[in-house]
Amino acid sequence: MSDRCEWVRDRLPELAAGRLEAAEEAALREHIETCEACAAELALVCLVRDEVAVPSDLEARVRAAVLRGKPDRLREWASPGRLAMAASVVLALVTASVVLQPGPETITTRDPGIAAGGSEVVDALEAPPWPGADEPLLGGGPALYQLSTEELVILLEELGS
Numbered sequence: 001m002s003d004r005c006e007w008v009r010d011r012l013p014e015l016a017a018g019r020l021e022a023a024e025e026a027a028l029r030e031h032i033e034t035c036e037a038c039a040a041e042l043a044l045v046c047l048v049r050d051e052v053a054v055p056s057d058l059e060a061r062v063r064a065a066v067l068r069g070k071p072d073r074l075r076e077w078a079s080p081g082r083l084a085m086a087a088s089v090v091l092a093l094v095t096a097s098v099v100l101q102p103g104p105e106t107i108t109t110r111d112p113g114i115a116a117g118g119s120e121v122v123d124a125l126e127a128p129p130w131p132g133a134d135e136p137l138l139g140g141g142p143a144l145y146q147l148s149t150e151e152l153v154i155l156l157e158e159l160g161s
Contacts, residue, residue, distance in 0.1 A: 004031060008038045012045045 001009075008031050014020050015028050032039045055061075147155065 001037070005035060005038055008032065008035070009041055012038075012042050013049075015042065016045045016049050 008028055011020065011024070011028060015025060020028070032042055
């Protein structure tokens with residue numbers, strides 16, 4: 001197939017539909033009169049075009065569909081119900097990971113009273129939650145209303161001196 005035949009065959013559908021300018025149509029028809037392969041191709045294009053019934057409103061329907069635009073997949077998926085469901089799943093997973101996270105069962109602390117290099121294992125429930133938590137002013141000592149009368153008197157005496 002020559003370059004000329006390729007050029008002609010690319011334009012055969014437009015020729016069959018009658019959408020070419022007169023000069024281009026004349027050039028194509030001149031080639032087709034001398035080339036049996038291109039003439040056979042034109043006959044096939046015309047046959048297919050005549051056999052396939054194109055609805056008269058096809059162009060209007062295509063234009064309307066293009067103007068409407070294709071649906072936005074994200075907008076379809078991200079409905080309020082689905083977003084609420086996704087948020088619930090995330091919340092459940094975060095809560096489960098916090099609740100089910102294994103905590104320390106024992107805490108190893110260094111006690112200066114133990115021989116150098118030794119360590120003491122203390123039950124986590126008995127150990128203070130942070131350093132200094134066992135200090136009354138820092139660690140949440142008893143509130144004033146929790147003190148007995150005797151303890152309040154002692155506290156007042158200490159504050160007065």
